[in-house]
Amino acid sequence: MKLLRPFSSLFALIITGCVGNMNPTGGNSTPNYPYFITTEPLIVKKVPVPIGSKLVYEEQFFKEGKQDHKLKEDKLTTIEFPEGKELIWGGVPIKSIYKFFNSEMHGYTVTADFSKLSED
Secondary structure (H helix, E strand, O other): OOOHHHHHHHHHHHHHHHHHOOOOOOOOOOOOOOEEEOOOOEEEOOEEEOOOOEEEEOOEOOEOOEOOOOOOHHHEEEEEOOOOOOEEEOOEEEEEEEEEEOOOOEEEEEEEOHHHOOOO
């Protein structure tokens, strides 16, 4: 029994070292996704997008952070509308549109700003 104790300590040390390195981005950092801020009104994915909207794209090789031009629409993941220029959809102001994916659904979800609706 005493012979196994050094091995169990060594095993615990190896497991701890492996688990500690499981996050390849280093802690809580997030990728610097490429994005573009619109400089003129556009139609993106059949949605009218006003000036100042932020278009966020999937990670791409050699592209990160702010871009000088919009990228391919098939790589678009998020549309964030500027404050005060929300998209009105079904009478509800929409602040952003996000692409989502899971094994059963493909599509988009919206973030509504219900605080801007009248109480009635």
